[in-house]
Amino acid sequence: MxxxxxxxxxxxxxxxxxxMIRDERVFVMGQEVxxxxxxxxxxxxxxxxxxxxRVRDTPISEMAIAGAAVGAAMAGLRPVAExxxxxxxxxxxxxxxxxAAKVRYMFDGQFKVPMVVRAATGWGNQATxxxxxxxxxxxxxxxxxxxxxxxxxADAKGMLKAAIRDDNPVLFTEVIALYPKPGPVPDDPDFxxxxxxxxxxRAGEDVTIVTYGRGVEWSLDAAETLAREGVSCEVxxxxxxxxxxxxxxxxxFKKTNRCVIVEESLPFYSFGSEIxxxxxxxxxDYMDAPIxxxxxxxxxLPYAKEIELMALPDAHxxxxxxxxxx
Amino acid sequence: xxxxxxxxxxxxxxxxxxxxxxxxxxxxxxxKELYNARKIGGVYLHLYNGQEATGVGAIKALKPTxxxxxxxxxxxxxxxxxxxxxxxxxxxxxxxxxVSGGKGGSMHLADVNVRMWGxxxxxxxxxxxxxxxxxxxxxxxxxxxxxxxxxxxATNNGYFHEALNLSAVWDLPVVWLIENNxxxxxxxxxxxSGQPELHKRAIAYGMKDFGRVDxxxxxxxxxxxxxxxxxxRTSGPVLIEAITYRxxxxxxxxxxxxxxxxxxxxxxxxxxxxVMESKLRAMFPDIEPELAQVEPSVAAIVExxxxxxxxxxxxxxxxxxxxxxx
Ligand SMILES: Cc1ncc(C[n+]2csc(CCOP(=O)(O)OP(=O)(O)O)c2C)c(N)n1
Ligand SMILES: [Mg+2]
Numbered sequence: 215m216x217x218x219x220x221x222x223x224x225x226x227x228x229x230x231x232x233x234m235i236r237d238e239r240v241f242v243m244g245q246e247v248x249x250x251x252x253x254x255x256x257x258x259x260x261x262x263x264x265x266x267x268r269v270r271d272t273p274i275s276e277m278a279i280a281g282a283a284v285g286a287a288m289a290g291l292r293p294v295a296e297x298x299x300x301x302x303x304x305x306x307x308x309x310x311x312x313x314a315a316k317v318r319y320m321f322d323g324q325f326k327v328p329m330v331v332r333a334a335t336g337w338g339n340q341a342t343x344x345x346x347x348x349x350x351x352x353x354x355x356x357x358x359x360x361x362x363x364x365x366x367x368a369d370a371k372g373m374l375k376a377a378i379r380d381d382n383p384v385l386f387t388e389v390i391a392l393y394p395k396p397g398p399v400p401d402d403p404d405f406x407x408x409x410x411x412x413x414x415x416r417a418g419e420d421v422t423i424v425t426y427g428r429g430v431e432w433s434l435d436a437a438e439t440l441a442r443e444g445v446s447c448e449v450x451x452x453x454x455x456x457x458x459x460x461x462x463x464x465x466x467f468k469k470t471n472r473c474v475i476v477e478e479s480l481p482f483y484s485f486g487s488e489i490x491x492x493x494x495x496x497x498x499d500y501m502d503a504p505i506x507x508x509x510x511x512x513x514x515l516p517y518a519k520e521i522e523l524m525a526l527p528d529a530h531x532x533x534x535x536x537x538x539x540x
Numbered sequence: 541x542x543x544x545x546x547x548x549x550x551x552x553x554x555x556x557x558x559x560x561x562x563x564x565x566x567x568x569x570x571x572k573e574l575y576n577a578r579k580i581g582g583v584y585l586h587l588y589n590g591q592e593a594t595g596v597g598a599i600k601a602l603k604p605t606x607x608x609x610x611x612x613x614x615x616x617x618x619x620x621x622x623x624x625x626x627x628x629x630x631x632x633x634x635x636x637x638x639v640s641g642g643k644g645g646s647m648h649l650a651d652v653n654v655r656m657w658g659x660x661x662x663x664x665x666x667x668x669x670x671x672x673x674x675x676x677x678x679x680x681x682x683x684x685x686x687x688x689x690x691x692x693x694a695t696n697n698g699y700f701h702e703a704l705n706l707s708a709v710w711d712l713p714v715v716w717l718i719e720n721n722x723x724x725x726x727x728x729x730x731x732x733s734g735q736p737e738l739h740k741r742a743i744a745y746g747m748k749d750f751g752r753v754d755x756x757x758x759x760x761x762x763x764x765x766x767x768x769x770x771x772x773r774t775s776g777p778v779l780i781e782a783i784t785y786r787x788x789x790x791x792x793x794x795x796x797x798x799x800x801x802x803x804x805x806x807x808x809x810x811x812x813x814x815v816m817e818s819k820l821r822a823m824f825p826d827i828e829p830e831l832a833q834v835e836p837s838v839a840a841i842v843e844x845x846x847x848x849x850x851x852x853x854x855x856x857x858x859x860x861x862x863x864x865x866x
Contacts, residue, residue: 241679267679273709278668278702285672288657289607291679293672305698312662313669321650321658322641323863357864381866 244296315358372407412459588616593812597761612647614659664699693724755784
């Protein structure tokens, strides 16, 4: 199958464009998605190609963007709404949690909500406290809405297509730092990666590292360093926080009996907490060492570069955590 | 004041309208009785007594293919849109045969078959959904209109602003209908709204303002709704404010304040059922026999609904986990 080496932003753009060509009901809406070409240029050229009916600029109205996407999806369209960055999705929290995630259940299956909300995520680059969230776990807390976050351009394409084709609401977060990073991406317009399927990004024997999004890069760097010191790490990218590929994690853990969880987000009530709880509940007999978590520090993110970086996870911190349990 | 002699509705249609209004009143009275007898459960039961002319009048102006969505005070609206009364009562009882499978309860009545998109219990939450459903009509150019009921209290949260503004910039076919029953829970409109003439909010959005209408008079509501629906179908969103009154507390279990007793007497002199009845008598001097049949017919329908609800099975463990996802 033919592949191209393209940045994640282009992989996302290809996925979206192909789905819009494939299915007339798919359309995009959000702030600056049209005339501005998208804040992150994922919808570059869409307004010219698809016109204003299917490429809909919105006011700065997060509640209405998410809520109107719910209504349009219930009524039979397949909206892909863009929230400029996940930081602004807090304003849309009610529409996502009380409506997108619940209308199907609350009305006992009378409606489907085939919508995707795309939102850029991730902190760093001195974006400061209000603009530096990676709150995926909060949104993944609630049944009824899926949450995916790709780590590579190929995953981005295959996962976004799966999200658009699925009949459930999906919050799809895209790590800002990964937008420009290139990788091989299949040209196939039907390249779809199933929802809820994680991926072993590096196979290993001694320690399982469970992560997603930007944590994949740090974990792979750490695994490389550790390999030179004779420690073999298996890096699992869950890709989806909901549904979560627990079988893949358990299978790896049965082999390594050790686990480090790497997350860009905060440590309290977190991704790491959940995976650790799942492991002790289901894998206690296989556990040879305490579960370690590498997370951001439990502070709002400051401006000054020196202390901002202190608060964030990185490959060194992953290496240190692995060394503590081998 | 509306000129009843100009109505295009036939005598048979008018009797049907009156029948529906009486049905709503008796349904609500029965719900109250059953709630007090603890046969209907839940913390909340918001009754529509007093507001019948508004719901029935506005919905009568729609085609069957048009859409209705409302807040949690939804029993009367669901009946007016044609939902099955037996299944509505079964929902009150939390039965499997309820319109929402016993999972939604009194505040979440939807019936997709009659395009009743539901009651929604987060104040304002359904407004962007209405915009989204209307976007479907616009997108497909199918000529369908969405009628969205809004409480006076709901005009003060962000959803109202964002959804109405979005409907205006996108020219969506929505009739926004404020049911001004003078209170949001215990707070009077003048205390919560800087501009208590709520229809004037339309001006802020560049939206057609259809002004205030007497929400206790079916003919008045029907007449303005007809114009509004036609306008929305061809030219974009409109706002109407109906002045009406709820006879019960906010919920049945809430107490009614002294001030409200006097106020209520004023409104009850213009009770929607009484107004309708006397207008029918004036229009058709020989209508007495038809009028006399209404109460017994309604009583039989309500009684049958209660029996159906009582005899229906409760949801099962399987139902508990069904329809979380599509
Ligand atoms: C976002 C939100 N805030 C508060 C409430 C609690 N609450 C339920 S109904 C209500 C009053 C709403 O009044 P109004 O919109 O006038 O509708 P009415 O009950 O008069 O039909 C309030 C405050 C809620 N359900 N949702
Ligand atoms: Mg009110």
